[in-house]
Amino acid sequence: MKLKRIWQLFCTFFKIGAFTFGGGYAMIPLIQKETVEKKGWITDEDILEIIAIAESTPGPIAINSATFVGYRTAGFWGAFAATLGVVLPSFMIILAISYVLRQFQQLKAVQYAFNGIRAGVLALLFKALWSMYQKAPKSWVSYTVMAGAFVLTAFLNVNVLFVIIGCAVFGLVTSLLVKKEAEK
C-alpha cells in the first residue's frame, strides 16, 4: 500500500515536472489539481501552507513543494520519490539539449537566432524584475534593502552571498526594533 503510494507520488511529480514551463509558481496550480483534486492526498489549506513555506525557505519552489507534499503523503521515501520525480524530466531534457546545442552552435543561423534571443531574454528579465518589484513590501526598510543590495553588488562588487546574509540580519534587527517599539 505504502509502496504504491510512493510510486504514485513519483509518477505524479514526474508529470508535473515534465509539463510546467517557467517552473516555481507555474507549478502550484498543477500540484493543486493533481494532489488535491485528483488524488486527495492533501487539502487546499496544505497548498497555502506549502506556498508560505516555499517562500521562506531557501531553494527552488518546485523542489520545496515536491518534498513537502511527498513528506506529508508518505514520509521520507514519499519526499524522496516526489523530489526525484519533479527533477528527472528537466534533467534528461536539458542533458539532451546541451549536447544538441553544442553540435549546432557553429551554424550561422543559430548564432543569428541567439543574437536576437538575447535581446528578447533581456526583455523577459525586465518584466520579471518589474513584477517582483511590485510584489515586494512597500516600506522604508524594503526600499532601503532593495537599493542597498543593488548598489553593493553593482557598484561596490560585494559578494552576493554576503549581501544575502547581511540583508537577512538587517531585516531581523529592524523587525525586532519595530516590535519593541510597538510593545512600549
Added chain:
Amino acid sequence: MIYLELFYTFFMIGAFTFGGGYAMLPLIQEQVGVRWGDVISQQSMIDFVAVSESTPGPFAINMATYIGSEMGGVFGSFCATLGVVLPSFMIILIVAKCYDRFKESHIVKGCMTGLKPAVVGLIGNAVLGVLMTVFFPAGISLSVFTGISFYIYAAIFGVMLLLALKKVHPILIICLSAVIGIAVGYLGF
C-alpha cells in the same frame, strides 16, 4: 576536482536562494563567472536562460544541469543538480516536522522582511549585467552608438518588452526574437 566543485558550488547556491524563478540568477551569474568564466561566457549563460525558459521544469534545475554538463559531462550535471536540490530537500524535511513552530517564528519572519526586497535588488544587478552583455559586449564606447546593430537590438528589446508586459507567452517572445535575429543576420547588419 571538478565534480566536487560543481557539487558544493550548487549546494551553496541552493542553500542561499530565497524565492522562485529568477531569484537564483544573481548567485549563478556570480559563481559561474568567478569559477568557470573562461569556459562559460556571459553570452552563453543568457542563451541558456532562453533555453531554460522554453523547456519544462524549474529554472534552477535546468541551469544546474546545463552548467554541470558543460563543465563535467553527464556525471558533472548529476553532481550540480544533486547539489542544488539537496539543501531544499533537507530543510523542508526538518520544517515539515515542526511546521507550527516555524510558522510562528519571529526570527524567520524578520529575516524574510530583509530577504524579499534583497532579491529584487540582486536581480536588478543581474539584469544590469545581462544588459551590458547584450548591448555593450566590448564595453561602452562611442563606436557602439554609431553602428546600426545597436539600434536594431534595442528595437527588438523594446518591442519584446512591450509584448512581455502585455502578457504574451515567454516562449512566443523567444521564438519571435529568434526569427528577427536570423532575418537581421542574413540581411547583413
